[in-house]
Amino acid sequence: MHKPHRFGYVALVGRPNVGKSTLFNRIVGQKISIVTRRAQTTRNRILGISTGAHWQIAFVDTPGMHLRQRGALNRYMNRTAQGALADVNLALFMVEGGRWTDEDSNVLTQIEKRGVAAFLLVNKVDRIKRKEGLLPFLEASASRYPFLEIVPVSALAGDNIERLIELIVPRLPAGEAGFPDDQITDKSVRFLAAETLREKLTRRLGDELPYGLGIEIEAFNETHKLTSIGAVVWVERPQHKPMVIGKGGRLLKRVGSDARKDLELLLDTHVYLRLWVKVRDGWSNDERALRQLGYHE
Ligand SMILES: Nc1nc2c(ncn2[C@@H]2O[C@H](COP(=O)(O)OP(=O)(O)OP(=O)(O)O)[C@@H](O)[C@H]2O)c(=O)[nH]1
Ligand SMILES: [Mg+2]
Known part of the structure; x- marks a missing residue:
């Protein structure tokens, strides 16, 4: 059967330092977003375009949403991240495997408020030695929101990323690509x-x-x-x-x-x-x- 072409916007959101930009760069296949071991590295909304044979996904990398707001730059970062949730077809809510904090709950509140369709991405699973140990965390996280999918990944090692794309594509509306297939970002x-x-x-x-x-x-x-x-x-x-x-x-x-x-x-x-x-x-x-x-x- 003929597969319809699909196109949509997918926002990567989460608290600082969970690995959003690492995943974003890996999916787009080029270093666009900067990565450091420090929290609050990303400060802007950054578009990264990934194009396949029957689909195009416009990923939106965002600043980590955080609770302690020291000033105008922090407020700008939080506003930017929250604003990225408007007008996307899907949110990828990223957390760190085995660790749920108040800042994660805060991000989820933002998703809930807008009723955005969301996947839960549990990142950094390369750090977890016994994979069975992750099960209680996955179950507890699953009960917090009607996530469409729960996907353990390692952005760093590249584990489960192809599977993630396979899960995203059918969730996007049918439509022509929004960008030329050689464009990878909106940034200069x-x-x-x-x-x-x-x-x-x-x-x-x-x-x-x-x-x-x-x-x-x-x-x-x-x-x-x-x-x-x-x-x-x-x-x-x-x-x-x-x-x-x-x-x-x-x-x-x-x-x-x-x-x-x-x-x-x-x-x-x-x-x-x-x-x-x-x-x-x-x-x-x-x-x-x-x-x-x-x-x-
Ligand atoms: N072990 C491990 N480390 C990871 C993984 N993904 C990201 N990291 C590390 O986590 C740190 C933060 O990664 P970033 O991609 O900058 O995280 P971010 O969510 O974009 O952070 P902000 O921009 O501050 O919100 C870096 O030191 C990464 O190398 C992973 O899958 N496994
Ligand atoms: Mg980042």
Whole structure:
């Protein structure tokens, strides 16, 4: 029998750090969304398009919904994640296998409020040695909402991802693809460059990470051989500046070199990066500064 072509939007939601962006990148087949071991890495709604023979899925990666809201940036992140639940055909609600927290309950409340059709994705199952040990968790989670499916996965190891896609496709409406089949995201290379820098900086800073790190791309000039990028790293306090620069500028240099490697692969040109670190007092709680850094609807 002829299979109808299907197309739809699928939002990935969950509390911070459960592995949404890791899964998103794996499904889309390219590194689009940044990943760190820190909570609250993703700050924007990011579209990632996956195209198969009879289907196209527009995945929406979202910031982790969290309860402790420190300021305007946190509120923006929560609003963005909640807003992503409107107008999607399906939500993938991701939790961590064996661990249910108040923040998970909060995400579920948001799903319930909108009555969105949802799958429960139980991620990081690679960490669980005895798979039988997961059963009580799966049963308890299943009773919390009429989930259409409950799918244990490992975003990191890639376990059960093909099965997940097979389960999603029949839930989508019949319809033509919404995007050209070679398009994988709605984000510009400028955005991806800024995010790459934020990822490398976050990873290098480790436990010393200051809260408000923002990247602003000031110059972006692309020729067929060389992309020249000028970026400002915004910090919130004067004492954060030396942390980001490092002794003798070493940390910033390493960050630049980490980012350059990724960006050269992404852009397929040589990349020349110039970085400055600047202080803007309390920017993450300042609506105007947030808009300037692209954190607005
Ligand atoms: N062991 C294991 N670790 C994982 C898995 N998926 C993600 N991680 C790790 O979990 C951490 C957070 O992953 P992210 O993909 O950034 O999580 P997120 O849900 O997008 O986080 P936010 O953007 O902060 O909301 C990273 O260190 C990942 O490597 C998994 O399946 N197994
Ligand atoms: Mg993320």
